[in-house]
Amino acid sequence: MGCTKMMIWVFLLEILIMGGVNGGNLVQDFDINWGYGRGKFVNNGQLIELTLDNFTGSGFHSKNEYLFGKIDMQIKLVPGNSAGTVTAYYLRSQGDAFDEIDYEFLGNLTGQPYTVHTNVYTGGRGDREQQFHLWFDPTTNFHTYSILWNPHTIVFAIDEIPIREFKNRERLGIPFPKFKPMRLHSSLWNADQWATQGGRIKTDWSQAPFRASYRNFRADACVKIAGRPSCSPRTGSWLTRTLDGLSQNRLKWVRRKYRIYNYCTDPKRYPQGLPKECHVQE
Template sequence: MDRHSTLILSILLNALTTTFFSPVYAGTFDREFDITWGGGRGKVLNNGELLTLSLDRASGSGFQSKKEYLFGKIDMQIKLVPGNSAGTVTTYYLKSKGDTWDEIDFEFLGNLTGDPYVMHTNVYTQGKGDREQQFHLWFDPTADFHTYSVLWNHHHIVFLVDGIPIRQFKNLEHRRIPYPIMQPMRLYSSLWNADQWATRGGLVKTDWSKAPFTASYRNFRADACVSYTGKPSCPAGSPRWLSHRFDLTAENNMRVVQRKFMVYNYCTDSKRFPQGFPKECGIH
C-alpha cells in the first residue's frame, strides 16, 4: 500500500471511531413509511425490519416517510442493485413541499457489472439546485448494507457514508446564500429507470433481461425534530447533532477524502458557469 492510500485509510478509520460514529437503531418500515407507488413492487418484509424496492420494464417503485422533519440526523442502511445495474437510479432524499422547495439528495447511478456506482449528491434551496457533487465509493455498495446519513442543523448539512463525512453545505445566509431552515421535509426513496441519462450520459441502456432490479433497506433511524402542523418537536435533552460544527481538523479530513473519491464538483466546472461560479464556491 502506498503512502497516499495509507493516509486515506487512516482518515477513514479515524472518522469511524470519533465524531460521527453512533449506533443505528431500527425503525420499522411499516410504522415509519408508506409505499407510495409501484403496484406492489415495494415490499415491507421481516415484520417491518426490511423494505425492498424493485424495478422492471413496466414500473419502478418508491416510498416516503409518514413524518416530516425539520433538522436532524437521518440514517438509512441500503444495499444497492447488484450486477448489471446500468440505467437504474436509486434515490434517497429529503424534500419539502411546494414550488420553492428545499431538498437534500443522495442518488446512486447504476453501472455495468464490475464498474463503480456513481453516488450523486445535491442541495436545493428555495427550488434552486445545480449543486452537484459526485463520488465513487471505497467499497462495493451492492455486496452488503452500508449507512447513508444526512446531518442537518442550523449551521450546516453534512452528507455521511458509514459515518464518514464526504460533503458539507454551510449555512451562509449572512452572505445572502439561501439555506434550508424553514421548510420541514419528508424522507423519500425510489428505484426507477433513467437510462436516457444515468449511465455515461445515456450511452449505456438498461438490460431488461436482468430485471427485476432490487434495492434493499434496513435500520432506519431519525434522531430529528418532527414537524407537527408546522411546529417542530425535538428530541429531549440536547442531541449532539443539533449544535454540531466542523472543526478545522474535521474539515481538512473531509477534503482529503474528497480528493480521493470525488469525481465531479460543480464548483470546478468552468464550462457550466462561464459567468462565474456560484457564490458559495468561493467561501471556505
C-alpha cells in the same frame, strides 16, 4: 377530557414521537407511495425492498416531516449490471419552491464503481451537484447513508465518513434550507437517458427485476406535529454539531481520492461567473 389533561397527553405524545426513531419496524415510519406492489415491507417490517422492472419502479416516503436532524438509513444497492438505474434517497419539502437534500446512486456495468450524485436545493433551485465514486462495493452489504442537517451545516456521510459539507453562508447572501420541514423519500427508477456514462449505457432489462433494500432507519430529529416542529431535549447532540478535526481530514481524503465532479470547478457551466458559494465553501 379537560384542557389540562389534554395538554399533558399531547406533551407526552410529542416526547414519545420526537426523541428519535430507532431501527425496528419500518411500517410505523414509512408508507410505500408508488410502484403497484413493487415496493414492499418484508421480514415482518424489518426491511423495505424496492424493485424496478421494464414497467415501473417503486418508492416510499416517511410518515413524519422533519425540520433539522440526523437521519440514518442502511441501504444495499442494486447488484450486478445496474447500469441505467437510479436509487434516490433524499429529504424534500412540499410545494414548487421546495428544499431538498439529495443522494442519487447511479448504477453501472458489473465491476465498475457506483457513482453517488449529491445536490442541495433551496426554493426549488439546485444546480449544486457533486459526484463521487464509492470506495467499496455497495451491493454486497448494507452501508449507512446519513444526512446531518442543522442550522449551521448539511453533511452527507457514508458509514460516518463525511463525503460532502454544505455550510450555512446566509450572511453572504447564499440561500440555506432551514424553514421548511422535509419528508424522507427513496425510489428506484430507470434513468438510462443520462444516469450511466452520460446515457451511453442503457438498462439491460434481461437483468430485471432490479432490487434495493433498506433497514435500520434512525431519525434524531425535530418532527412536525400539528403544523409545528417539536424537538426533544436529546436533539442537542446534533443541533449544533459541525465537523471535528478527524471528520475534516476524512472529508479531505474523500474529496481528493473519490470526488469526480464538482459544480464549483465547472466554469463552462457558468459563463457569467461561478456561484457565490464556490468562493467560500471549501
